Amino acid sequence: MRTLHWLIFSFVTMFMSVPVFAKTVRYELVVRNEKVNLSGKKEVDFALTVNGGIPAPTLEFIEGDDAEILVKNEIPNEEVSIHWHGILLPPEEDGVAYVNTPPIHPGKSRLFKFKIRQNGTYWYHSHTAVQEQKGVYGALVIHPRKKAIAYDKDAVVVLSDWSDENADQIIRNLRKDGDYYLYKKDSVRSYFGAVQAGGLKTHLQNEWERMGGMDLSDVGYDAFLINGKRSSQLLTAHPGERVRVRIINAAASSYFYVSMGIPMTVIAADGVDIEPVQAKELLMGMAETYDILVTLPEHKNYELRATVQDVTGYGSTWIGMESAPKVVAPDKPLPDLYASMDHSGHGGGTMSGMDHSAHGGAAHSNGSATDHSKMDHSKVDHSKMRGDHMSHEGQNAETGHARHTEASTGGDHRGHGPSAPGSPTTGKAKPAAGGGHADHSAHAMHQSHGGMDHSKHSRPEPAKTKKKKSSSADSMPLTIAPGPIDWSNQSDAMLKQNTASRNLEPSSSKPPIETLTVDSLQALQPTTLPKDAKVHELKLVLGGDMERYVWHINGKAIHQDSLLRINSGEVVRIVFQNDTMMHHPMHLHGHFFRVVNANGEKSPLKHTVDVPPHGTRTIEFYANEPGQWMLHCHNLYHMKTGMARIVRYNDFKLTPDMESNVHSDPHLHEHWYNHTRLEAASNHAKGQFRLMRTWDELDLEIETAEIEGKNFSFGKKWETEGDLVYRRWFSNFFNVFGGGTLYHGEGFGTVGVGYTLPMLIETAVSVNHEGRFRLDVEKRFQWTKNVLSDAEFTWRPNWGGERDTEFEVSLMYGPSWTWAAGLMLTEKSAGIGAQIQF
Incomplete structure (x- = not known):
């Protein structure tokens, strides 16, 4: 009898130890080659769609879910990969072909499986060749188990750049001459132009120093898109409603200024909540994400505009009453092609030359972090807006959604798994294989939870299911309580921020920031690293030759020097020194790092950081995610021509797939x-x-x-x-x-x-x-x-x-x-x- 009681007790104990609220969420993504017309100028046949659309469908989860994503490659004669950008997961699920995940060959598929250990706004994209530029990118939203921020509506904004020229040809053109697209962008510098602009002395000085002037972009694009369209209505909102907008820069090689005609409160960066801060505009590097809150003051339609950094065009989306008067976002002035440049690495910003490592007693932070704002972004001349403000007509593609399957008992799935608003599609996604999934009625997607309002999009309505009165997520405890960070787990540092208390009301004593960058970000909780850990410091000099279009780190492209080796349990500090005249958004896979800034111990956590021209950035992280991870510039063409490395933990043993693929890694082979x-x-x-x-x-x-x-x-x-x-x-x-x-x-x-x-x-x-x-x-x-x-x-x-x-x-x-x-x-x-x- 005692034995029976012991068995029953053991069984009950084991059952109770299983995460009761864990759910498996499945999606199926099908990548195809299709014809599209996204610029409104011509139809092209090289585009790559996911489930029939560009961008790919928005994938949504709740923190704690088990993700299962089946990716099918239906492109003839071309491999595919999908990287889950900013997601903490095992290295073999990271999705970089030949580095840590096998490629998906034509006609084949791969099932990605990983535990959702975080929440916030992220995205996914191809990491093969230049497929990202061709359309393989989409949003990934992870909702917290319990909402920490109140808002009425929720929407996703995916920014991208589009060329009617095949991206394979784009990289060939750039290798012929880095200035290949100057004529298309109307940014040719000349002696007469310098005289007209009053910048002849600067122009001659740049030539004397063997420089061609500031490079804001490489490629001349045909359109800049928001959710796959040049202009669209994002959602309907009424005065007094608070709207959360999740902004993702999924562009291949374009920085964007994001602005509205009303104040924006920035509440999260790269998926991690920050101290709320008001800003007039954001400067977003490729692969960065920002979450903002806006409260509509009147019965009007407000423009959210993303203007490319070189001001050759922009994309628009609208929030408010579609038939009401429009409130347009501010114009950006043309950049001064002959402006003098500060090559000291400080840029003359408000924190120029400061060593932020000493602020707030931040542990392990003696790097040379300085202010990296190189331009005065606040001076907006509305009279000089460049042409190509892009016709907003001629696009009426329907939006699609990724199919996800759940338990046969059902739940309310409205809004769960649709494509990003405005994402075009040519048909419905196929059902994902398998079953046995849990209820997702609490995925924070309903209006009672401030969920994403998709009412304005011409998307086929999902089948209605019975909505439960309460949800398991509402009664679940928070994953983690505020307090000292447990650095044995990367996700702990993020969740500490996303569950911390904050004041969403802007301070009347602080005017809105003119242009928000990482220098303006402050974590909600201290992000200091273990003081007793060994510090491993690396200096990475970002270099390149714009004329020959070659990009490298420490004077070597990735095929020459591919590995950066680190040890588990050490603090890794990386000092990025940018010796070029271009911005470089540096992204580390599999980790979040603290960007050392003036906020010291509350320096923000990010997965991608902008390193401005002739500037430096210091980042640091606790090495506790053993694996093999990419570190690279997220300008697609810079990465493809050499500005990348592979970070490998010394105690990490390569999987058989990694071992067999290493010699085929295209990163390690040069192209003529x-x-x-x-x-x-x-x-x-x-x-x-x-x-x-x-x-x-x-x-x-x-x-x-x-x-x-x-x-x-x-x-x-x-x-x-x-x-x-x-x-x-x-x-x-x-x-x-x-x-x-x-x-x-x-x-x-x-x-x-x-x-x-x-x-x-x-x-x-x-x-x-x-x-x-x-x-x-x-x-x-x-x-x-x-x-x-x-x-x-x-x-x-x-x-x-x-x-x-x-x-x-x-x-x-x-x-x-x-x-x-x-x-x-x-x-x-x-x-x-x-x-x-x-």
């Missing part, structure tokens, strides 16, 4: 790109052909001209010369080369060095196998947006030829990167001609 320029004139002809990868180039140049230099003398004798050299770059300005030269019918071996002088003058000094010297000098002069000159000079003393000194100076009209035409003067004659490049 080509660039061709042809020039034909009445007095000469020239061809330049180049193959290039990160640090290597193979150059072939051939030039031919009539011996006497006469025009249109095609029936007479022409002389041909040329060079074939291999070139190795060691920095942005220095290279060595060797190869062969054809001159006066003779061949010579040659070696030399190339160097870029101040004023962006390119030089090369070489010597042939007979000891004869040669000097080459060239420079481009951009007089106006469309008028330019190329000047080239070659000197061959003692080579014994009639053309020992050669030069060519052109004056051409060039309306695009692709071609130019005009006058071409050589040492013997003046002619007319044209050049094309591709």
Whole structure:
């Protein structure tokens, strides 16, 4: 009898130890290649849709759920991957193909399974090739078990950039010339433009320092979208209603200024609640998320606008009464292409030069965190708004939703699993396989809980089910209570913030921040790390060459130096030093880190941090998520050309899948790109052909001209010369080369060095196998947006030829990167001609 009692007691104890409220939530995502027209200008056939739409459907969970997501690849001849951005999970579920998760091959599928250990606003996207740019991205919302913030309505805003040009071609174009898209973006810098702007001195100073000016973006896009549309009604709201807006920057390579015509209260960053702060606008880097609260003051329709940082366009969505008068968001002024730049790394901001590590007694925080605001974002000139404010007509695609399945006993699933508002689709998702799932009526999606209001979207209504009067989530205790952080669990640090008390009413003594960045963020609870842990400090210098479009860390691309090794139980401090003129949003998979700022022990927790031009950021985290994780710039094209690393715990043993895939990892293999320029004139002809990868180039140049230099003398004798050299770059300005030269019918071996002088003058000094010297000098002069000159000079003393000194100076009209035409003067004659490049 005692044995029976003991068995019963053991069974009951075991049963009670099981998480009673854990639920399994399943989704099915199907990735296909489909035709779309998102710009309103043309239909393209390279887009990748998820369940028929771009963006992909919004996935929703409650903290504590068990997630099961089946991803099917129906793209012919192309692998797929899905990364769950900002989600804490086992490394094999992280979704980076060949790094920690196997790729999903064509016609195959993969079931991702992980426990939901957090809450907040996140997203997911492909981590294969450039599929993210083609449409594989969507929102992921995790609701808390018990709501800590009161609001009436809830909506998701997914920002993105879109090009009608295939992203595979975009990266090829950038490798030809990092300035390839300047004409499309209307941001060509010129001497005449500098004079007009009163910035000639700065322009010349930049050239002297061998810089082309501030780079705000790389790609010329055709549209900027919010939930897949250039303009849409997000939701209906009435005066006095408080709306929570979850904003996700899912763009491939665009920073956005986000603003409204009314004050915004920022309550969370990267899924983690922060001390509420009012702001007039947000500067959002790629992969960042912000949650805001807005209270509508009147019966009007309020615009939420996302303006791309270079102000070449924006996307809009509206909150309020659709038929009511519209309140538009403020315009952004055109950026000053000739503004002086502070290269000290401080940017002249309000906290310039401060070492934030000493504030508030933050543990393990002696990094050089400074203010990183490089621009005065507050000066908005409404009279200078750039064109391409994008027609808001012509898009009426329906929205779709991901299918998720639950227990047959049912629950109220309205609003659970729809696509982000405005996400187009061409059909319903297929049901997910399997069953046996729990009730989700408490997923905080109903109006009584301030749930997401999808009433304004032309989405097929989900089947109605009986709604229960109460839900298990309402009666569940909070996952964690405020107090000291248990750093043995990464999610504890986040949940401490998301369950802390806060005051949502803005302080009357603090005016709204003009432009909110990470410098303005303060955690709700101290985020200090264990004081007794060993500190492992890494300095990562972010570098690149915009002209050749090469990006790297500590002077090496990921294929050259892929691993950063760390140990479990240590505090890892990373100091990012940005030596470039572009912003870099750096993202660490599998972890949240504290960004050391002026708030000291209450420095915020994030998974992605903006490192501004010529600035530094210090981040630190407790190493307690063993695995192999990506650390990379979330500018898609920077990552793909080298600005990435793999963080590996020394005590982590690679899984068999990881072991078998490591040699196939595309991050570790270089790609060759080509660039061709042809020039034909009445007095000469020239061809330049180049193959290039990160640090290597193979150059072939051939030039031919009539011996006497006469025009249109095609029936007479022409002389041909040329060079074939291999070139190795060691920095942005220095290279060595060797190869062969054809001159006066003779061949010579040659070696030399190339160097870029101040004023962006390119030089090369070489010597042939007979000891004869040669000097080459060239420079481009951009007089106006469309008028330019190329000047080239070659000197061959003692080579014994009639053309020992050669030069060519052109004056051409060039309306695009692709071609130019005009006058071409050589040492013997003046002619007319044209050049094309591709």
